[in-house]
Amino acid sequence: MASDFSFDIVSEVNMPEVNNAVNQALKEISQRYDFKGSNVTIELNDKEKEIKINAEDEYRLKSALDVLESKLVKRQVSLKFLDYGKIEPALGGTVKQVIKLKSGIPREKAKEITETIKQSKLKVQTQILDDKLRVSGKKKDDLQAVIRLLKEKDFGIVLQFTNYR
Incomplete structure (x- = not known):
């Protein structure tokens, strides 16, 4: 028939927009006073479709996540694409979180x-x-x-x- x-x-998910949002979030974090001297990283893995956030404590990790989410929303990437992993301890007393991008x-x-x-x-x-x-x-x-x-x-x-x- x-x-x-x-x-x-x-x-x-629009990966170029996610990449732009990650770069903007990193730039904002590097310039913000409340992140001065902190070691916060946000990495985007295109192949695995995941974002890794590392920070020295849970508070800074959540702040970095807020910055990233606001950048994603501004670039019209829905937060429904994000699948948050749990916050885990990492090397050197830091914490990390892996966020999978659902597609x-x-x-x-x-x-x-x-x-x-x-x-x-x-x-x-x-x-x-x-x-x-x-x-x-x-x-x-x-x-x-x-x-x-x-x-x-x-x-x-x-x-x-x-x-x-």
Whole structure:
């Protein structure tokens, strides 16, 4: 059953914006008075999609995290992409925290989204493709109704709509 129109639902973090936010946060930390003489580092690992923050104590780590979060928000990177690890002791009496960047739609979320679309009784088909969803239908209006429906609900992840055909 070939459909005329389709779009993809994805959840992908914008890595260049994350990189910019990390660099801005590091610059602000190096200039701020309350971080003078402190050894705070923020490292972005593109391949692993994670951010590591090191500081000499939990207070400074949380302050550095606040700075990073504000920079991410300013660059339109949703904090829903962040999966915070626990704060752990590190070498030399310091503490560290690893923050994973979530990307892609997990299978259980994809099923939840598919179920929501089915309950709407719109004449569209959904297809789960690895870490994204494809929605197809005969009418563009139905596809736009699906996008509106999904924007109104909160699935706990960031949804983006791409490849609109």
